[in-house]
Amino acid sequence: MGDTRYRVLLVSSSGGVLLDLLALRPWWSRHGxxxxxxxxxxxxxxxxxQRVHWEPEQSARRPLPMPAAVIRAVGVFIAARLVGIxxxxxxxxxxxxRPGIASRVCGxxxxxxxxQRPALLASWPRAVxxxxxx
Amino acid sequence: xxxxxxxxxxGPWPFDRLIGAIAPLCADHEVFAQTGTATVRPPCPHRPFxxxxxxxxxxxxxxxxxxHAGNTVRLVQRAHKVPVAVARQAGLGEMGNDxxxxxxxxxxxxxxxMAVWDVTRLPEAIxxxxxxxxxxxxxxxxxxxxxxxxIIETLDSLCARLVRSRDY
Numbered sequence: 001m002g003d004t005r006y007r008v009l010l011v012s013s014s015g016g017v018l019l020d021l022l023a024l025r026p027w028w029s030r031h032g033x034x035x036x037x038x039x040x041x042x043x044x045x046x047x048x049x050q051r052v053h054w055e056p057e058q059s060a061r062r063p064l065p066m067p068a069a070v071i072r073a074v075g076v077f078i079a080a081r082l083v084g085i086x087x088x089x090x091x092x093x094x095x096x097x098r099p100g101i102a103s104r105v106c107g108x109x110x111x112x113x114x115x116q117r118p119a120l121l122a123s124w125p126r127a128v129x130x131x132x133x134x
Numbered sequence: 135x136x137x138x139x140x141x142x143x144x145g146p147w148p149f150d151r152l153i154g155a156i157a158p159l160c161a162d163h164e165v166f167a168q169t170g171t172a173t174v175r176p177p178c179p180h181r182p183f184x185x186x187x188x189x190x191x192x193x194x195x196x197x198x199x200x201x202h203a204g205n206t207v208r209l210v211q212r213a214h215k216v217p218v219a220v221a222r223q224a225g226l227g228e229m230g231n232d233x234x235x236x237x238x239x240x241x242x243x244x245x246x247x248m249a250v251w252d253v254t255r256l257p258e259a260i261x262x263x264x265x266x267x268x269x270x271x272x273x274x275x276x277x278x279x280x281x282x283x284x285i286i287e288t289l290d291s292l293c294a295r296l297v298r299s300r301d302y
Contacts, residue, residue: 015143016143026285027285027289045186046186092205098236130280130288130289131279133280134209
């Protein structure tokens with residue numbers, strides 16, 4: 001195991017995505033971590049001891065081309081590219097075949113895609129198998 | 135009478151189809167429902183959200199867990215129980231896409247789960263649950279979760295390679 005201490009930014013909505021990222025705690029607890037999260041009952045409770053930038057869901061004044069959560073995620077990946085920081089996309093546990101729009105866009109922008117199922121290794125040229133997280 | 139936990143996750147989409155369908159169960163069983171953003175109220179004790187620790191305690195204490203086809207399916211299976219799962223459908227406004235449908239179609243073939251596609255048949259699923267659970271747990275063991283050491287080693291190795299090569 002490496003001794004390098006990274007500064008890690010974790011970006012999460014509520015629900016399964018949050019549980020997946022919390023399951024990576026054995027790794028990120030050894031590094032310097034901050035979060036971007038949407039305020040929700042589970043995020044506020046489970047991240048109460050973390051350093052979090054809360055980003056409220058904003059109601060759109062006109063129809064958006066894709067869900068707000070996807071726009072947020074894509075924005076983070078584009079920003080990471082612009083400043084030269086590797087960004088990883090973590091595919092949630094119950095994605096089994098066709099990735100959603102967030103996966104398709106962010107997966108292409110990602111330096112690597114972390115998958116929990118061996119069958120998904122073929123879906124991404126830069127896939128890395130983590131195994132089931134919980 | 136069974137002790138039944140119903141949970142629909144923490145997401146922003148209401149799952150009225152499932153919460154509305156548990157009413158017949160409430161008459162015959164001890165039911166608690168985590169209802170999320172559902173706009174219908176079931177005739178049993180319920181709350182919109184519960185903490186993660188409370189959810190785990192309620193999973194452990196339940197005879198049967200009825201859940202949306204989210205990651206809770208695996209949480210229930212890790213507790214050595216067979217969940218009764220209902221997939222959210224994008225066409226009904228229950229989710230942004232149909233990944234729960236794809237997941238549950240696969241899991242009902244390979245995993246220890248009872249998939250319910252017609253929520254009016256939930257009472258039948260509950261009646262058959264005890265026998266089905268014994269069989270499915272015996273025939274369909276769940277893959278173990280990744281060990282912490284593996285997660286650490288994989289991510290440390292990946293990050294070191296990316297930072298060193300700047301190939302991103």
